[in-house]
Amino acid sequence: MLPDLGKYAFAVLSSYGATAVLLIGLIVFVVIRNAKARKTLEIIENEVKNGRS
Amino acid sequence: MIALLLRDLRLAFRAGGGFGLSLAFFLIVVVLVPFGVGPEMALLSRIAPGILWVGALLACLLSLDRIFALDFEDGSLDLLATSPLPTEGIVTVKAIAHWITTGLPLVMIAPVLGVLLGLPQQGYYWIILSLALGTPALSVIGTFGAALTVGIKRGGLLLSLLVLPLYVPTLIYGAELARRGTLGMDTTTPMLMLAGITCAVTALLPFASAAVLRINLR
Amino acid sequence: MSVWQYANPVKFLHLSGKIVPTLAVISTVCLVAGLFWGFFLTPDDYKQGSTVKIIYIHVPSALVAINAWFMMLVASLIWLIRRHHVSALASKAAAHVGVVMTMIALVTGAFWGQPMWGTWWAWDPRLTSFLILFLFYLGYIALWAALDNPDTAADLTSVLCIVGTVFAVLSRYAVNFWNQGLHQGATLSLDKEENISDVFYFPLLLAIAGFVLLFIVLTLVGTRAEIRQRRAAALLARTKG
Numbered sequence: 097m098l099p100d101l102g103k104y105a106f107a108v109l110s111s112y113g114a115t116a117v118l119l120i121g122l123i124v125f126v127v128i129r130n131a132k133a134r135k136t137l138e139i140i141e142n143e144v145k146n147g148r149s
Numbered sequence: 150m151i152a153l154l155l156r157d158l159r160l161a162f163r164a165g166g167g168f169g170l171s172l173a174f175f176l177i178v179v180v181l182v183p184f185g186v187g188p189e190m191a192l193l194s195r196i197a198p199g200i201l202w203v204g205a206l207l208a209c210l211l212s213l214d215r216i217f218a219l220d221f222e223d224g225s226l227d228l229l230a231t232s233p234l235p236t237e238g239i240v241t242v243k244a245i246a247h248w249i250t251t252g253l254p255l256v257m258i259a260p261v262l263g264v265l266l267g268l269p270q271q272g273y274y275w276i277i278l279s280l281a282l283g284t285p286a287l288s289v290i291g292t293f294g295a296a297l298t299v300g301i302k303r304g305g306l307l308l309s310l311l312v313l314p315l316y317v318p319t320l321i322y323g324a325e326l327a328r329r330g331t332l333g334m335d336t337t338t339p340m341l342m343l344a345g346i347t348c349a350v351t352a353l354l355p356f357a358s359a360a361v362l363r364i365n366l367r
Numbered sequence: 368m369s370v371w372q373y374a375n376p377v378k379f380l381h382l383s384g385k386i387v388p389t390l391a392v393i394s395t396v397c398l399v400a401g402l403f404w405g406f407f408l409t410p411d412d413y414k415q416g417s418t419v420k421i422i423y424i425h426v427p428s429a430l431v432a433i434n435a436w437f438m439m440l441v442a443s444l445i446w447l448i449r450r451h452h453v454s455a456l457a458s459k460a461a462a463h464v465g466v467v468m469t470m471i472a473l474v475t476g477a478f479w480g481q482p483m484w485g486t487w488w489a490w491d492p493r494l495t496s497f498l499i500l501f502l503f504y505l506g507y508i509a510l511w512a513a514l515d516n517p518d519t520a521a522d523l524t525s526v527l528c529i530v531g532t533v534f535a536v537l538s539r540y541a542v543n544f545w546n547q548g549l550h551q552g553a554t555l556s557l558d559k560e561e562n563i564s565d566v567f568y569f570p571l572l573l574a575i576a577g578f579v580l581l582f583i584v585l586t587l588v589g590t591r592a593e594i595r596q597r598r599a600a601a602l603l604a605r606t607k608g
Contacts, residue, residue, distance in 0.1 A: 104418045104482050111421045111478040112406070115428070115471050119581075122467040126460075126589050133595035140602045147606065293530065297523055301513050310509055311527065314502040315534045318541040325545060338544065346537070357530050364522045 150238050153229070157246035160219075171208040171251050172258055178204035179262045194267035198327035201263060201276055202283075205255045206320055209287045210312060212251045214305045216243050216295040217362075226299075230366050236359035244285075244292040244355070252284030268331070275330025279343065283323035286347040289354050290315045296362040319346055374451035376594045383587045390587075394580030401573030409566055421479045423571055427578035429472035429497070435465030435582060436500065439507075440532050443525035452597065453590065455521035458528065459511050460589025464582050466504035473497055492542045499538050503531045517597060 182200050183193060220226040229239050259280055260273045268276065294312035298304035326339035373379050405423035412419035442458035445451060476494065477487045488494065510527055514520035 104416050107478045107482050108417050108420050111424060111475040112402075114474045114478070115424045118467055118471050118474070122464065122585065126463065126585050126592070130588050130592035130595070133592040133599065137595045137599040137602075140599050140606075144602055144606055297510065297527060298513075300519070304513070307506075307509055307513050310502075311506040314499055314506060314531070314538075317499055318534065318537040321538075321541040321545045342541070342544075354530070357526055361523060361526050364519055364526075 150234060150242050153234070153239070154242045154246055157243065158249060161246065161250040171212045172254050174211050175204050175208035175255055175258065176262065178207060179265055183266070190267040194269055197263060197266035197268040198272060198276055198279075198331050199324050200266060201259050201268075202279070202320060202324040202327060204262075205259060205280055205284065206287060206316055208255055209251055209284065209291060210309055210316075212247070213291040213295050213312065214298070214308055216247050216292055217299040218295075221299050227366060230363070236363055237355045240292055240296065240355045240358040240362060241351075243295075244289045244351075244358075247292065248285050248288035252280075252288050256280045256284060271333065272327070272331035275336070276327045278340075279323045279326040279330070282326075282340070282343045282347055283319050286319045286343075286350045287316065289347075289350045289358075290319070293354050293358040293361065296358040296365065299362065300365045319343070322346065371449070371451070374449070374453050376453055376598070379453050380591060380594060383591055387584055387587050387591075390580055391584045394577055394584055396577075397573050397580060398577030401570050401575075401577050404570035405567075405574060409570060412567075415483060418479055418482055419567065421475050422567065423574040425472060425475040425479060426571060427575040428468045428475065430575060431578050431582045432465055432468035432472050432497070432500065434579075435461050435468060435586075436503070436528075436532070436535070438586075439465070439528050443528040446521055447525050447529075452521075453594065455525065456593035456597065457586060457590045458525070459521075460593055461582075461586045462504060462507050462511070463589055464585045466501065466508060468578075468582070469497060469501045469504055473501065490546055492539075492546055495542045495546070496535075496539045499542070500535060503535055507531065517600075 179200060182196075182204075186192060186196070217226060220229070230236060256277060259276050260268075263273060263276055291312055294308050294315070297311060298308045301307060322339045322343040326336055326343055329336045329339060373382060402423055406420055409420070411417045439458040439461050442454045442461070446455040446458065473494075476497075480489065480494075481487050507524055507527060510524050511520055514523065
């Protein structure tokens with residue numbers, strides 16, 4: 097499955113691993129932030145509507 | 150403007166603390182380094198110009214939040230902002246006052262501390278020259294940082310984080326000038342660059358500082 | 368019709384909501400294809416062995432890290448000149464992506480430097496400038512986080528971004544003067560002779576496209592989050608007041 101990386105396997109694999117961790121962390125952070133903001137906004141918008149009507 | 154400068158200087162001397170504090174801090178940094186790297190004079194004298202530069206920079210950093218904080222708290226900054234004086238002028242005067250109370254003493258005490266680090270004979274001239282050329286830039290850049298963080302409570306740490314990267318070019322050329330001078334190498338490039346940074350920063354950065362200060366005071 | 372109509376938050380939300388899924392898919396495809404191609408299907412370099420595979424991450428992330436800062440500079444200028452809120456918020460969102468890209472470039476560089484140069488870190492001009500760029504990102508994000516009033520924060524961070532750009536460029540030259548480098552020359556330049564060979568070139572281009580698109584997607588999503596937060600805060604203030 098893996099290509100033969102020779103004696104540099106550690107360097108290459110850990111680079112890819114570290115990048116994967118950082119990128120996934122970033123994506124999760126951004127998406128969760130957006131979802132949270134969307135939810136809060138919906139709650140507040142509903143409150144505003146109900147409060148006025 | 151001169152009245153404001155005199156007022157700032159008088160306040161700095163009268164309050165006492167801020168004036169002596171950065172000098173004491175500089176002294177402590179220089180004393181601590183031999184404890185950290187060992188007492189070999191050969192090594193110390195080789196890194197002496199760099200240590201003196203970093204120490205002076207940190208000592209300068211320490212006193213930055215005092216530039217606007219006191220005036221901001223008692224409201225005199227608002228009064229100054231509504232006075233006919235342009236904000237750029239206020240910022241420049243603040244930077245000059247900071248340099249006279251912090252930069253100038255640092256320049257004068259640096260050769261004394263150089264003795265502790267075994268700075269070679271010919272190094273004294275260069276350390277004084279490089280600090281004298283470079284510390285005005287540190288004060289002006291620091292004033293920009295202080296203006297950015299003036300409204301923030303406990304902004305001291307943030308101020309350091311913002312200002313330190315801005316200090317990098319000044320530090321590189323300043324320390325390089327001192328190092329090359331001490332080793333008797335060619336000093337033209339770092340000297341011109343350091344002087345250029347100081348002049349450019351003094352001419353241009355007050356506009357940014359003033360803009361930032363106006364934003365913070367509105 | 369002009370591009371400025373998308374400075375309207377509602378229009379921006381509408382348009383970005385439509386294009387984000389498409390872009391995300393294209394970005395994923397490019398990333399997966401480029402990295403897969405690079406990782407499994409390219410030969411080892413005769414000098415660097417298999418470490419050359421790191422290039423498919425290292426170069427794109429570094430490229431995005433620098434250009435993210437320039438995008439922030441442009442967005443900051445637009446905010447200061449035209450006062451479009453979306454612009455300032457996009458700059459804030461881009462900073463979060465940029466700082467992670469800088470981290471990726473630094474980390475992969477360290478993993479690459481360890482076998483090639485025998486050291487994790489060297490005070491080489493390129494490495495040092497990147498570390499300084501990282502510090503600038505940290506300061507920028509910290510300033511955003513420290514200020515409560517969003518308009519003041521947008522103004523102050525914009526000025527910091529502009530001043531920071533000048534100093535970052537200045538640092539680049541200062542650092543060059545301060546130390547000679549170990550680092551390779553430009554990977555991609557118009558001068559063909561200097562470029563890497565075609566075997567590595569095409570997967571690298573794919574990976575770069577993937578990273579750039581990923582940056583755009585994440586910045587758009589981040590901007591959407593910021594706009595919603597702003598709107599929620601504004602509504603809350605209005606009902607309280």
